[in-house]
Amino acid sequence: MSIALVILAAGKGTRMNSDLPKVLHQIANAPMLVHTMQAGAALSPAHTVVVAGHGFDAVKAAALDFDPDAKVVLQEEQNGTGHATNMARDALSDFDGDVIVLFGDTPFVRADTLEKMIVARKDNAVVVLGFEAADPGKYGRLVMQESSLERIVEFADATDEERDITFCNSGVMLAKSTQLFDLIDALNSDNAQGEIYLTDIVGIARDRGLPVTAVTCDEAETLGVNSRAHLAQAEAIFQDRARADLMDLGVTLQQPETVMLSFDTIIGRDTTIEPNVYFGPEVTIESGTRIRAFSHLEGCHVSRGATVGPYARLRPGAELAENTHVGNFVEIKNAEVGEGTKVNHLSYVGDATVGKGTNIGAGTITCNYDGVMKHRTEIGDGAFIGSNTMLVAPVKIGNQAMTGSGSVITKDVPDTALALARAEQTTKPGLAVKLFEILKKKKQKRDQESQ
Structure with a gap:
């Protein structure tokens, strides 16, 4: 059976106290929305529909940046999860498979959890994702009768007995497309909040004699991010999970809690990561490398056997x-x-191509920017760039060529040639002592005048 994703991402997120739409706040250098889309993408969905409201254009841009085939629809008035899900109806009008409803601010639901829901759907009309809560708080409660889900009760509408239930609703649901929207048609806003709850389709389905069940996941997967404190908690959860996954794959993290990873970091096995290393987006590290302490990497590729750092x-x-x-x-x-x-040591190599077996001396700089445009430096195989060389681009250094320390190279250097470009040294015997005497007298005079 084919799958479609409906991701609810219309909320403003008042508690975030931000002009940025809530689902665009980042965890591990990617918007929360992207984390949700990434989990769903593992199912190879036939359609992905994002329901956006506040900050529609920005949310749409983020969704399409991750998945250009996604459909982004507008919920102008936020009137509950049932109303939001219904906004995807037209986008799925020709779809006859199952629909999973996810949330853009609940970024940690695992793909294998969604797979469990798909398996459960074979014997049920509606499948709900639930979790055992350490502190149920104001979560909606799942009222079970053995393996059958009888109803979902929102906290505001629950009795004291129902509030004692610890099996709680994540909000994630799965149903056949045509049946889902048929059940939504029967919803109303007769509840404490005056909103159209998607959760009410469970009771409607039960009244129609349709089987409904709930699948259990770890509570951490269902974390909803509603505040800056939640965002920090979510970042910590992601980092702990990502570090553990890397170590399971054969990567050595010498001090795991000090290594920061991005949502798309790829590191091959038998690589060693020393303490206090930061991985920004789009970093790929091949096997058998060493990333030394206090290094910062982003948008780069490091091949097998390389060493980077420290600093x-x-x-x-x-x-x-x-x-x-x-x-x-x-x-x-x-x-x-x-x-x-x-x-x-102590060098900047930018907008350049450097050949094999070359040595770049300490303090070398490729001077690539003229104030308006960037220019490229090309250095051949087996070259030796002397310490404190300034390579003023565009410039080419040939194979096995050499530059003298302290040179400012403005012209191409042919293969095997030595280039020297520095002023001739002049030595004045005894002048250092005389100069210091003059400077000390000037300082003494200045200090006296200032008193």
């Missing part, structure tokens, strides 16, 4: 080949660094 920064477009060395206080941006090349 290195890889910016978007950095591409490190196998067995490269990028050392302390080195920054690489939009540059390809060839196999076995070393950039070990």
Whole structure:
């Protein structure tokens, strides 16, 4: 049976105290909405419909950035989850499969949990996702009769006996498309909040003699983010889960709690990550590498056997080949660094191509920006760039070429050539002592005048 996703993402999120729509607040460098879409995408859905309201244009842009085939529909007036789900009706008018209703501010539901719901749907008209709550609070309660879900009761409408129930509603539901919208047609707003609750379809389905059940998941999967405190809690949950997954896959995290990961970080096994490393979006690390302490990586690819850091920064477009060395206080941006090349100290390599087996000396800078445009530096195989070399782009350094320390290179250097571009040194015997004497007298005079 084919699957469609309906993701409810119309809320403003008043408790966030923000101009940004709630579902666009980020966890691990991706909007909450993207986390929800990513979980659902694992099911290979035939359709994904995002129901947006507050900040519609921004929510739409984020949804389409993740999935260009998604459909984003507008809920102009927020009148409850049943009303919101109904906004997807036209987008699914030709769809005859099952629909899973998810929430853009509940980012941690796992794909395997959704698979469990799909299995349960074979024998039930409606499947609800529930969880055992440590503190049920004001969650809706799931009233069960053995494996059958009798009804969902919102906290505001629950009796004292029903409030004692700890099996709670996550809001996530699954039903056949045509049946779902048929049940929604029977909803009304006769409740304490005066809203159209999607949860009420359970009671309607039961009244019609349709089987309904609930599937259980871990409470952490159902965390809804409604405040900045919840957002911080969600970030911690994501990081703990992602770190554990990496270690299960064979990655060594020397001090896991200090490593920060993004939603799309990929790290191969037998890689070692030292403490206090930050991974921004779009980072891929191949197997057998070492990322040393206090390094910052984003938008980059690091090949097998490479070493990065400590205190290195890889910016978007950095591409490190196998067995490269990028050392302390080195920054690489939009540059390809060839196999076995070393950039070990205090250098900036930006908008550049560096060949194999090249050595970039300490303090080297590719001067890539003229104030208006960026220019590219090309360095060949086996080259040796002397310490404190300024490479003024556009410029090419040939294979096995060399630059003298302290040079400012403004012209191409042919293969095997040595380029020197610095002023001739002049030495004045005894002048250092005389100069210091003059400076000390000036300082003494200035101090006297200031008293």
